[in-house]
Every structure is written in structure tokens, then in C-alpha cells.
Amino acid sequence: MAQLPDIHTLVPHSGAMSLLTRLLSADAENLCAEVVVTQDSMFCVDGAVGAWVGVEYMAQAVAAHAGFAAGLRGERPKVGFLLGTRRYACALPAFVAGSVLHVHVQRALQGENGLGAFECRIVDGSSGGDGNVGADGAELATATITVFQPANVEEFLQRSQE
Numbered sequence: 001m002a003q004l005p006d007i008h009t010l011v012p013h014s015g016a017m018s019l020l021t022r023l024l025s026a027d028a029e030n031l032c033a034e035v036v037v038t039q040d041s042m043f044c045v046d047g048a049v050g051a052w053v054g055v056e057y058m059a060q061a062v063a064a065h066a067g068f069a070a071g072l073r074g075e076r077p078k079v080g081f082l083l084g085t086r087r088y089a090c091a092l093p094a095f096v097a098g099s100v101l102h103v104h105v106q107r108a109l110q111g112e113n114g115l116g117a118f119e120c121r122i123v124d125g126s127s128g129g130d131g132n133v134g135a136d137g138a139e140l141a142t143a144t145i146t147v148f149q150p151a152n153v154e155e156f157l158q159r160s161q162e
Helices: 051-072 153-161
Strands: 022-026 030-036 048-050 081-090 094-096 100-110 115-124 139-148
Touching: 022 051, 030 051, 048 051, 051 081, 051 094, 051 100, 051 115, 051 139, 100 139
Parallel strands: none
Antiparallel strands: 022 030, 030 100, 048 094, 081 139, 100 115, 115 139
């Protein structure tokens, strides 16, 4: 099996805004990333990260999937935009520091115009699973994430300012 790339090469986020720890599995339609919740997280307050940050974990995993797919095509990762989320539900009020989360994303649709939707879920990864379906623990959060990746980011931003 080929070695997976470093997750940080797939996502445009850096520094404290880079929330994913590592890539566990990926293919053309799916990706699973690990998040280890730490006290050092910019969103950690009183030993926990609010459940609302789960949307950002999911969005960054979708970005990692886009970066992985770009690599399969021999391209570099491009910037994309989170448009929104539907039906975000979380079983917990917060993710406690020390938690290991596995963030699964599955492409539901991808248009030629750059619009896409992904079915996402966060599961308890403390069992040490490899991110494959059925190898993880309890489901903690679910949502559908909608994204947009323009063909040319600079041109898109310029047009949006006019």
C-alpha cells in the first residue's frame, strides 16, 4: 500500500488554524482524518473544545480530500470555500482535551462548476482504529458540508470584489 501524504500538505490552513493531526485513509471518494484534541488548541477553553468546532473539523477534512484528489490528478491543492452545513448534530456539548476523533468525509456530489457536498461524521477514535468504516467507536457528530472550489481562486476573488 502506498504511503499517505502528510495531512498538512493537503490543507491550506497553517499554524494554530491547522486542526487535523494526521491522515488515516483516503481514496477518490472518501477520507478519514484524525484530530487529537489538545489543551493548546486555539478553541480549547477550560479543557474542552466546543462541539460547534466539529463543523470546522469536517470542513478541513473536506479540504484535505480535495487536496488528496488534486494529488491523484498530479495537481497542487487549491483553495476552496465552505458554503455551509446542513443538519449538524453532535451528541456532546464539547470535545474534551485528550479526545481522539476520526473525521470521515464522503463525497455525495461534485459539479463541474466547483460546487460539492460531502456527508461527514465524527466518531470516537480512541479505540485506535485505522479510520476504516466499522473500525471506530461511537458516532459523535454528523452533517452535510457544502463547498465551492473555483477553477481560479484569484479571478473569483477579483470578480467578487467588483
